[in-house]
Amino acid sequence: MQDVIKVHCFGxxxxxxxxxxxxxHWAGPEELVCRWQPxxxxxxxxxxxxxxxxxxxxxxxxMWTAMAAHCRDxxxxxxxxxxxxxxxxxxxxxxxxxxxxxDQPLELRARVVDKGExxxxxxxxxxxxxxxxxxxxxxxxxxxxxx
Ligand SMILES: CCCCCCCCCCCCCC(=O)SCCNC(=O)CCNC(=O)[C@H](O)C(C)(C)COP(=O)(O)OP(=O)(O)OC[C@H]1O[C@@H](n2cnc3c(N)ncnc32)[C@H](O)[C@@H]1OP(=O)(O)O
Numbered sequence: 001m002q003d004v005i006k007v008h009c010f011g012x013x014x015x016x017x018x019x020x021x022x023x024x025h026w027a028g029p030e031e032l033v034c035r036w037q038p039x040x041x042x043x044x045x046x047x048x049x050x051x052x053x054x055x056x057x058x059x060x061x062x063m064w065t066a067m068a069a070h071c072r073d074x075x076x077x078x079x080x081x082x083x084x085x086x087x088x089x090x091x092x093x094x095x096x097x098x099x100x101x102x103d104q105p106l107e108l109r110a111r112v113v114d115k116g117e118x119x120x121x122x123x124x125x126x127x128x129x130x131x132x133x134x135x136x137x138x139x140x141x142x143x144x145x146x147x
Contacts, residue, residue: 003023005080012060020060024061030111031110032061032109033109034108035106036057036108038102045099047102048100051134054134057108058094058138059092059138061108061124062110062136063089063138065122066122067086067087085142086144087140087142087143088140088141088143089138089141090139090140092136094136097132098131098133100133104129106127107128109124110122110123110125118141119141119142120142121137122137123138124137
C-alpha cells in the first residue's frame with residue numbers, strides 16, 4: 001500500500017529514506033499485516049527492542065489499517081490518486097506483554113473493531129516467533145488532507 005500512496009511519514013513513508021519504511025498489506029477479509037525487522041540501534045535494554053519503536057510501528061500500521069478499511073467500505077480505490085482525507089492518531093495504548101528480541105522480525109496484525117462517523121478503533125497484536133509480545137488499541141480519526 002505504501003508503495004502506491006507515497007508519503008514522507010517517519011514510520012511508513014516510502015519517501016523518507018531515514019524512516020522505518022514499514023509496509024502494510026491485507027491478510028484476509030478484515031486483517032492487515034505488517035512485518036518489520038528491528039535494527040541493532042532500535043535497542044532498549046540489552047538485546048531487547050525499545051518499546052517506543054514498537055509503539056511507532058503499531059501507530060503507522062494502525063493508521064493504514066483504518067484507512068484501508070474505510071476505503072474498502074466506501075468503495076474508494078487506493079490507486080495512488082490523492083485521497084480526500086487522511087488519518088491521524090487520536091490515542092495510542094500499548095500493553096507490553098513480553099520482551100521482543102532485537103534480532104528477530106516483528107509481525108503486526110491489526111483490524112478495525114469499531115467505527116464511528118470519523119473514528120476507527122483499531123486493535124493490533126505484535127507477534128515475534130509466534131508469541132504475542134504486545135497488544136495495542138489505537139484510535140484513528142479521519143481528517144481533511146494534511147498539507
Ligand atoms: C492525503 C493522503 C494521506 C495518506 C496518509 C496515509 C496515512 C499516513 C499515516 C501516518 C501515520 C502518522 C500518525 C501520526 O503520527 S498522526 C500525528 C499525531 N496525532 C496528531 O497530531 C493528532 C492531534 N489531534 C487532533 O488533530 C485532534 O484532536 C483530532 C483530529 C484527533 C480530533 O479532533 P476533532 O475535533 O477533529 O475530532 P472530534 O473531537 O470531533 O472527534 C471525532 C471522533 O474522534 C474521537 N476522538 C478524537 N480524539 C480522540 C481521543 N484522543 N481518544 C478517543 N477518541 C477520540 C471522538 O470521540 C469522535 O468519535 P465519535 O464520537 O465520532 O465516534
